[in-house]
Amino acid sequence: MTMANAADHETSGKLTVERIYADPSLTGPAPRSVKLSPDGKRVTFLKGKEDEQERLDLWEYNLADKQSRMLVDSADLMPGEENLSSEEKARRERMRLFAKGIISYYWGDDGETLLFPLGGDIFVYDLTKDAEEATKQLTKTDAYETDVKLSPDGKSVSFIRDQDIFMVDIESGKERQLTFDGEGTIKNGMAEFVAQEEMGRLTGYWWSPNSKKMAYLKVDESPVNIEKRYEINAEDFEVFEQRYPSTGTNNVLIKLGVLDLESGKTTWVDTKTQETAEETDIYIPRVKWLRDSRRLSYQWESRDQQTLKLMFADVETGKSNVILTEKSDTWINLTKDLYFLKRHNAFVWSSERSGYRHLYLYDLKGNLINQLTSGDWVVDKLYGVDEDKGLVYFDANKETPLEQHLYSVPMNGLGEIKKITQQAGVHTASFAKNMELFVDYFSSVKQPPQVSLRKADGTLVTWLEKNELDEDHPYFEFYQKAAKPEFGTIEAEDGQAMYYRLYKPTNMEKGKQYPVIVDVYGGPHAQRVTNTWGARNTYWHHMMADRGFVVFSLDNRGSWNRGKKFEDPIYRKLGEVEVKDQVKGVEFLKTLPFVDAERIGMFGWSYGGYMTIMSMFKEPDVFKVGVSVAPVTDWYLYDTHYTERYLGHPKTNEEGYEQSNVFPYLEGLKGDLMIIHGMADDNVLFTNSTKLFKALQDANKPFDMMNYPGSKHSIWGQKTRTHVFNTITDYFEKHLK
Incomplete structure (x- = not known):
């Protein structure tokens, strides 16, 4: 069959490529980026328009009145097409994110504030105000603000502009520049190319839990080779001189600093250890604050990726200590499985030292307290810990590699692993801050994506999108005949x-x-x-x-x-x-x-x-x-x-x-x-x-x-x-x- 007669299938009731990529989506109305508010009263999500599935708006499901409603219509704030900066285009390509409108949003810890970027500017939504007054625009510049974050206290918003870090006060709208030497090959608070593309790290700065400090990476790209890259368009072409670290060549130089927001002073972290005193050719794939805001954790990775060290730094002195070390004869896979407990001086960490990724509980000095999981199966993701119940929640493929389920295991290592999700297929979860509720995102070969709200034991609270494959579903007629x-x-x-x-x-x-x-x-x-x-x-x-x-x-x-x-x-x-x-x-x-x-x-x-x-x-x-x-x-x-x-x-x-x-x-x-x-x-x-x-x-x-x-x-x-x-x-x- 040729393209010329591809349309013949459209009239014969058969599935075509044209229909696969047309609106409405054959997948059905599955919401995206589903999150529970910190107070557990709302579930928010992004949802495409019926006539344009890739243009997303911000919605909520209110647990009190059991109603879904649109909070922000992206077309009202930005009627035309978004003119993306080259940096934002690159970020979205790294994220494999091709939607338009509101593509991301963030909750404030107060449960009343939502933050979202749109069209290169920054907006906040106040749930305590009437709909007409709820949305406030914080920036309105020709520059393109990227990597937008809300401070933990909900009072400020930070972002990257022109390779430096800025912040703006939500109440007053007053803007403040935090770093000042970002230009040319120097980038502050930004993730270098390989961090974005290969490490799953799309940011280069992190607020402290008390909102008084900010950790950030200073990247110097000057050692990296300049590669000429041609982007050939339909009617012209562009030549980019890109700092691209081809295999075997120099990487960026990287420094980790902690900025005190009151004084404006940066304390640089000493990332060297006795073992690595002369080593500067390293990666820093992960950074995360401890809950006391006095210590900062980061992961130190050797260039050959056979050594990974979890380090703790004193943010006042910059001195670092090695807490634990992972070694491999081949390579070490990176994860985001690091969770600091709130009321115990301990953390949960995942490791493949047994040949399979499993969970371990350590004290803050790096002493092993308990191995939490074991066996010939893989933990996929650590979600968190309910310290009141003493339970650790995680996703794994314990029964079969074809499926993924949510499980819990006692933190003391003395009880059995409990399977929480039951429906055969693949489940991913998003937990409330108190670990009492989670959003279950589920699908199988027989069921397009469903989204439900559940208690931590798996009990159904409500469907957010049942997405039943019935006669009203856009894929129903095709699915009946599908192999x-x-x-x-x-x-x-x-x-x-x-x-x-x-x-x-x-x-x-x-x-x-x-x-x-x-x-x-x-x-x-x-x-x-x-x-x-x-x-x-x-x-x-x-x-x-x-x-x-x-x-x-x-x-x-x-x-x-x-x-x-x-x-x-x-x-x-x-x-x-x-x-x-x-x-x-x-x-x-x-x-x-x-x-x-x-x-x-x-x-x-x-x-x-x-x-x-x-x-x-x-x-x-x-x-x-x-x-x-x-x-x-x-x-x-x-x-x-x-x-x-x-x-x-x-x-x-x-x-x-x-x-x-x-x-x-x-x-x-x-x-x-x-x-x-x-x-x-x-x-x-x-x-x-x-x-x-x-x-x-x-x-x-x-x-x-x-x-x-x-x-x-x-x-x-x-x-x-x-x-x-x-x-x-x-x-x-x-x-x-």
């Missing part, structure tokens, strides 16, 4: 179980064999095969199954949420065990009577794009058609923190780098390969694809390409995404059917 997934396991060569998901063609004929699309990611820190509603990926799988394809996904070794033994085989050489495991998946597929072994294709994005190319090059007799989107082709072009985590420093592993790149294997290409890339990609640079284009041309290897002017790594936008997936669909229809 349903089958799950199972395949044994890797080392005996470990790998989970797969399989969609059979919707209307199978007896004795007929069908082509297969292997939809792959395959890289670290991702899990594709779960019992969850997969949104647009799921819809495309359903659509392709309806068009006569088998759709198959396998989480190979190296992927996430299975423990370090499952992840570590990729260390120091990428694209080897991952490809072997995907071939194992195909060997399983070939045992199925309805699979055509001669028509196996692969599709992947980012690391999945890399996997597609490696599989096509290394196993040309297995994979006959491939569509690779935004692929890494040369790991020398990727950044320090990600690449060195898995491959080490290039000087110590030159062979591993060469064998992990795609170029040594391109002579193996036999089948049909389509490469797709955004021409303004600042994550996996477009150079990855252009370098491969040239190499394939020099080798006289035919291939196809589709490039998107102005698009970054996610190639986002309704029209653009529609074209991308029609292109992918067409390619498999033409070459694999």
Whole structure:
């Protein structure tokens, strides 16, 4: 089928790419960014407009009157399109956030104040005032304020402007600049590139609990190489001279300081220890205040990412102490699992020292009090502690790697772990400050996202969005005819179980064999095969199954949420065990009577794009058609923190780098390969694809390409995404059917 007749499916009642990316969303009216107010009286959330799902407004559900209502209409405050700064565009790309309107908001500790940025300015909403007077604009400048935060006492708002930290008093509107040397290569309170892209740290400053001090990072980018990056748009192009730390090159210099807001003085933290006295080439991936506001914790990570130290600093002197140290022969995964108790001199910490991530209780001197969880399963996220009940709450995959549930465990380590959520699928939670209520965000392959308010024991208080898949649901008519997934396991060569998901063609004929699309990611820190509603990926799988394809996904070794033994085989050489495991998946597929072994294709994005190319090059007799989107082709072009985590420093592993790149294997290409890339990609640079284009041309290897002017790594936008997936669909229809 070609794009020209793609619309034919629209009239035949079948799912199309056009419908997948149209409004209203097929997922249904699931609210986003759901939070409980500190006083537990309200649940707030962001909700898209019916006619424009990606334009978000601020809503509340009031527990007293059991009513939902819009608090702030984003279109009233900003009727036109938002003109994003380059810094904000980059932040949103790092967050994979593509909505418009009110995209984030924050509660004040008083439970009466809400803060949100919009259009580059800052607004507060006062719940004690009438609706007409509740919204107050705090800034109105040509500059673009980013990383907006509300002080814990609810009296001030802080933000970044022109590479410095500012604050504004909510009552008076008086503005104050806090740092003054942010310009050129110096950035105050801002997260450096690798922190945003690879560490999950999008900020560089933190209020103290008593609102009297502010910890912040001063980043000096001067040691980092200047790379010229071209962003090619439809009618012009821009050349960016970006400080980009390619693997093996210099990182930023980083300092941690504590600013006293009364005096304006900064005390710099001594981040060196006896063991690391000469070491400046480090990362600071996490910073968090202790509850007394006199001590600041930060995590010190070595460049090779095999050592992680939890440090406490005295904010008056800047002196640091090592509280605990984690070591690994491969790498240490970062988390945000650090919780300081309110009434006990202790904290909860997670560690993979056993091979699986589990929870531990320490005193403030770093002495282990209790190991709270154990077993061959993974704690995914620590939510907090109810000290009155002595319970620690966390998410984990204790019963099966396909699901995620909320659990509690006694803080004293003497009781059993209790499973709180019961419905089969994937649950994530957002707790009230007092840990008595939580919002449960749930979905499964049979249920699009549901949001409910529950007591800490799991008892339902109310539905915030039941999102039932009934006749009124936008996906109902398609779901009735959609292929349903089958799950199972395949044994890797080392005996470990790998989970797969399989969609059979919707209307199978007896004795007929069908082509297969292997939809792959395959890289670290991702899990594709779960019992969850997969949104647009799921819809495309359903659509392709309806068009006569088998759709198959396998989480190979190296992927996430299975423990370090499952992840570590990729260390120091990428694209080897991952490809072997995907071939194992195909060997399983070939045992199925309805699979055509001669028509196996692969599709992947980012690391999945890399996997597609490696599989096509290394196993040309297995994979006959491939569509690779935004692929890494040369790991020398990727950044320090990600690449060195898995491959080490290039000087110590030159062979591993060469064998992990795609170029040594391109002579193996036999089948049909389509490469797709955004021409303004600042994550996996477009150079990855252009370098491969040239190499394939020099080798006289035919291939196809589709490039998107102005698009970054996610190639986002309704029209653009529609074209991308029609292109992918067409390619498999033409070459694999």
